Amino acid sequence: MEKKIPRPVIKRLGLYYRCLNRLYDEGIEYVASKDIAERLGIKSSQVRKDLSYFGEFGKRGVGYNTYELMERLEDIIGVNKYWNVIVIGAGNIGSAIANYEGLRKEKFNVIGIFDADRSKVGRKIGRLTVKHFSEIDDFFKKNIVEIAVLAVPENAAQMVVDKLEELGIKGIVNFAPVKLRTNIPVEDVDITLSFKSLSFKIERNIE
Amino acid sequence: MEKKIPRPVIKRLGLYYRCLNRLYDEGIEYVASKDIAERLGIKSSQVRKDLSYFGEFGKRGVGYNTYELMERLEDIIGVNKYWNVIVIGAGNIGSAIANYEGLRKEKFNVIGIFDADRSKVGRKIGRLTVKHFSEIDDFFKKNIVEIAVLAVPENAAQMVVDKLEELGIKGIVNFAPVKLRTNIPVEDVDITLSFKSLSFKIERNIE
DNA sequence: TAGATTGTTAATCGATTAACAATC
DNA sequence: TAGATTGTTAATCGATTAACAATC
Numbered sequence: 001m002e003k004k005i006p007r008p009v010i011k012r013l014g015l016y017y018r019c020l021n022r023l024y025d026e027g028i029e030y031v032a033s034k035d036i037a038e039r040l041g042i043k044s045s046q047v048r049k050d051l052s053y054f055g056e057f058g059k060r061g062v063g064y065n066t067y068e069l070m071e072r073l074e075d076i077i078g079v080n081k082y083w084n085v086i087v088i089g090a091g092n093i094g095s096a097i098a099n100y101e102g103l104r105k106e107k108f109n110v111i112g113i114f115d116a117d118r119s120k121v122g123r124k125i126g127r128l129t130v131k132h133f134s135e136i137d138d139f140f141k142k143n144i145v146e147i148a149v150l151a152v153p154e155n156a157a158q159m160v161v162d163k164l165e166e167l168g169i170k171g172i173v174n175f176a177p178v179k180l181r182t183n184i185p186v187e188d189v190d191i192t193l194s195f196k197s198l199s200f201k202i203e204r205n206i207e
Numbered sequence: 208m209e210k211k212i213p214r215p216v217i218k219r220l221g222l223y224y225r226c227l228n229r230l231y232d233e234g235i236e237y238v239a240s241k242d243i244a245e246r247l248g249i250k251s252s253q254v255r256k257d258l259s260y261f262g263e264f265g266k267r268g269v270g271y272n273t274y275e276l277m278e279r280l281e282d283i284i285g286v287n288k289y290w291n292v293i294v295i296g297a298g299n300i301g302s303a304i305a306n307y308e309g310l311r312k313e314k315f316n317v318i319g320i321f322d323a324d325r326s327k328v329g330r331k332i333g334r335l336t337v338k339h340f341s342e343i344d345d346f347f348k349k350n351i352v353e354i355a356v357l358a359v360p361e362n363a364a365q366m367v368v369d370k371l372e373e374l375g376i377k378g379i380v381n382f383a384p385v386k387l388r389t390n391i392p393v394e395d396v397d398i399t400l401s402f403k404s405l406s407f408k409i410e411r412n413i414e
Numbered sequence: 415t416a417g418a419t420t421g422t423t424a425a426t427c428g429a430t431t432a433a434c435a436a437t438c
Numbered sequence: 439t440a441g442a443t444t445g446t447t448a449a450t451c452g453a454t455t456a457a458c459a460a461t462c
Contacts, residue, residue, distance in 0.1 A: 005411075006453065014403035018384060032419060041386050044419090045455055052421060060420040061462040077403050078410040085402075096303030097398070102384075106399050108406075147405065171405045177225060177309075179248050185408035187401040191304070192313050194394040195292075196221035196284050198354060198378045199315075201392035203285040204212070213429065239443060251443090252431055259445060267444040268438040 009050045013077050015040055016047070020070040032063035082107045086139070087149040088160050090115040090123065090130045093175050093191075094151035099126045108147065112139055116156065133160075140167045150174045216257045220284050222247055223254070227277040239270040289314045293346070294356040295367055297322040297330065297337045300382050300398075301358035306333045315354065319346055323363065340367075347374045357381045 019039055023031050033051075037044040051057055051069075054076050058064045074080040085108050087094045097103070098113045113125055116133045123130045131139065139145070148169050152160055157176035164172065171185040177193075180186050226246055230238050240258075244251040258264055258276075261283050265271045281287040292315050294301045304310070305320045320332055323340045330337045338346065346352070355376050359367055364383035371379065378392040384400075387393050 008453070010404050010407055011400070013407060014397075014400040017403070034419080039386070043455060045422095045457090046453090048419090048421060049454080056421065058420050059462055060460070061418045063419065076407070078406040079403060083402075083406060092303045092306045092308075096299045099299045100398070101299075102399050103402065106402065108399075108402050146409070147402070171409045173401055173405055179246070185405055187405040187408075189396075189398065189401050190221075191307070191396060192309050192315075193218070193221040194380055194396050195290075195310065195313065195315050195354070196224070196286060197217050198380055198392055198394040199285040199290060200217055200220060200283070201394075202353070202378045215429070241443080250431060252433090252446095253429090255443090255445060256430080263445065265444050266438055267436070268442045270443065 005053050009053060012040075012042075012046075012050055013073060016050070017070065017073040017077055017079065020066055020073060023066045024070055028066055030059075030063045031066050031069075033058070035063075079107055082109055083146050084144055085110045085147045085149060086112040086114065086145050087151060088114050088133070088164075089149075089151035089153075089175075090117075090120045090125060091151060094149065095125050097149050097151065097175075098128055110149075111143060111145070114139075116152075136163070136167065146170045148172050150176050150180075152176060154178050212260050216260060219247075219249075219253075219257055220280060223257070224277065224280040224284055224286065227273055227280060230273045231277055235273055237270045238273050238276075240265070242270075286314055289316055290353050291351055292317045292354045292356060293319040293321065293343075293352050294358060295321050295340070295371075296356075296358035296360075296382075297324075297327045297332060298358060301356065302332050304356050304358065304382075305335055317356075318350060318352070321346075323359075343370070343374065353377045355379050357383050357387075359383055361385050 016036065019036055033044040033047040037047045055072070057069050057072055085103070087098045087110055090113050094113060098110045103110065110128065112131060113128050114131050114133045114136055115121060118132060120130050121132045146169070148164050150157055150160060150172055154176050157174070157178050157180060161172065161180050161182050165182055165184055169184060171187070172180070172182070173187050173189060174180055175189050175191070177190055223243065226243055240251040240254040244254045262279070264276050264279050292310070294305045294317055297320050301320060301322070305317045310317065317335065319338060320335050321338050321340045321343055322328060325339060327337050328339045353376070355371050357364055357367060357379055361383050364381070364385050364387060368379065368387050368389050372389055372391055376391060378394070379387070379389070380394050380396060381387055382396050384397055
């Protein structure tokens with residue numbers, strides 16, 4: 001195993017990738033760490049340090065070849081492949097995610113959406129039809145599913161995770177406000193927490 | 208100005224608050240930092256340290272009074288008040304946020320939703336009707352608006368922010384994948400970034 | 415070559431954790 | 439009192455940044 005990548009670096013890789021995409025679209029052939037940093041509001045030495053965890057991609061005196069670095073980042077992050085995603089929970093958040101073009105653009109394909117509420121089953125969400133959660137075993141037999149989005153009520157979350165783990169899911173994006181007990185990678189997204197952080201900042205006059 | 212509160216502490220305050228709510232619902236009168244920490248998957252000394260930035264809320268040998276600490280956290284975070292929120296952008300994400308009960312429960316009231324696309328104007332989103340963005344000046348005259356949710360396309364984001372700042376907004380929750388140039392507090396939420404972090408973890412077998 | 419920018423080291427800064435005296 | 443748990447200090451750990459030799 002190579003040396004450990006710090007968490008914040010992982011978070012920034014996606015930012016770099018997006019930035020490189022932009023630069024490429026703008027027709028910029030070579031870019032310096034200073035320019036990337038400026039666009040992202042960070043330090044150039046941080047950009048260079050972060051990239052150095054994965055190799056030497058730049059030319060001294062010149063900078064980074066936009067296209068090349070973009071491709072390297074694709075390999076590193078794993079966005080050079082398509083990911084099959086299912087959404088569990090066809091409420092507000094689940095539906096929005098299933099419909100979200102931004103995800104598709106980044107090669108995360110939502111191929112199924114499930115709910116435990118029979119009254120939601122059969123409903124159309126974009127090109128998808130809501131299936132009952134009990135159909136999930138069957139779905140896994142017929143499809144390759146790598147990532148699951150958890151958009152179910154808090155009290156159902158752990159049970160769903162146990163099931164997904166058993167079915168061999170590779171990772172979970174969790175919108176339920178609970179700490180999940182599982183061994184597979186989880187990314188927690190908590191929207192109300194963002195609002196609370198914001199209200200805290202407003203009250204304290206931060207930034 | 209009192210001593211600076213580290214960012215990670217701010218993030219955790221919301222977690223503590225939610226945890227205290229649960230404990231209170233469960234009828235637990237006193238709770239030790241150890242118990243809170245366990246539920247959140249962190250260290251008890253971190254809980255105590257974090258709280259110590261704001262005062263001394265516990266009794267040695269006993270722990271924290273659940274209800275009392277909950278109330279203190281309410282004051283600190285600022286969730287003891289109601290916040291008026293508007294949503295800019297009535298696409299997938301904007302609509303989901305406007306409809307989201309989780310926010311209302313936490314006293315963030317969405318009181319308006321706007322879009323620049325005339326074909327969306329008039330559409331019903333929950334109890335709200337989509338207004339055209341040009342009506343926003345008028346809206347600010349008639350309502351107290353504290354927080355704006357930015358759910359517009361990337362290229363429109365900065366222009367909207369400039370307008371909101373001019374109108375005196377106090378904070379922004381930003382779903383657009385851009386670094387906003389502004390002096391008011393911003394919380395960035397980037398859903399595709401969470402997916403990218405996850406795919407990175409999956410590829411690298413992390414966690 | 416002269417100028418620019420990398421990759422990396424070392425210094426700094428900041429956050430977490432262990433440990434423990436204070437005290438309920 | 440004996441046991442438990444706080445609040446806080448000091449040690450550790452980890453991340454950011456400045457600085458600079460290497461080199462395009």
